[in-house]
Amino acid sequence: MNSLRNKLRSFLWGRYGIDQLYYGLLGLYVVLLLLKMLLDLQVFSVLGSVVLLLALLRALSKNHAARRKENEVFLKLWAPIKTEMILIRDRFRDRKDARYRHCRHCRAILRLPVKKGSHTVVCPKCHKRFSVHIVI
Numbered sequence: 453m454n455s456l457r458n459k460l461r462s463f464l465w466g467r468y469g470i471d472q473l474y475y476g477l478l479g480l481y482v483v484l485l486l487l488k489m490l491l492d493l494q495v496f497s498v499l500g501s502v503v504l505l506l507a508l509l510r511a512l513s514k515n516h517a518a519r520r521k522e523n524e525v526f527l528k529l530w531a532p533i534k535t536e537m538i539l540i541r542d543r544f545r546d547r548k549d550a551r552y553r554h555c556r557h558c559r560a561i562l563r564l565p566v567k568k569g570s571h572t573v574v575c576p577k578c579h580k581r582f583s584v585h586i587v588i
C-alpha cells in the first residue's frame with residue numbers, strides 16, 4: 453500500500469495541479485452533460501469528454517508557466533461574467549429592501565433603499581448628483 457502511495461506521490465510531484473480554470477472546465481463539463489441529457493445529442497457527450505480530458509491534462513502538466521498564463525486569460529474573461537452573476541444574486545437577495553442603479557457618470561453600481569418616487573442621489577465613487585426613479 454505504501455509502495456502504491458509512493459508511486460502516486462512521485463507521479464504527482466511537480467505537476468501543476470488545480471486552479472480556477474480547472475473548476476471552470478469542470479463547470480463547462482457539467483453544462484455539456486446537462487445539454488446532452490436534455491437534447492439527447494451525442495456531440496455534447498464528445499465535447500464534454502474533450503473538456504474533461506483537457507482539465508485533467510492541464511492539472512497533470514509540468515509546464516507551470518503556460519498553465520498559469522492560460523489561467524490568467526481565463527480569469528480576465530470570467531471576471532465580468534462573475535460580477536454580473538453576483539449582481540443578479542444580490543438583486544434577488546435584496547429585492548424587498550433595495551434597488552440597484554448604475555451611476556450615469558461613472559457606471560458604478562449603487563444600492564439604494566426602497567423609497568417610492570424620484571430622488572436625487574450622490575454617487576459615492578465620483579461624487580456627482582443624479583436623479584433616480586424607484587417603483588415598488
Ligand SMILES: [Zn+2]
Pocket residue numbers: 555556557558559560575576577578579580
Ligand atoms: Zn459615479
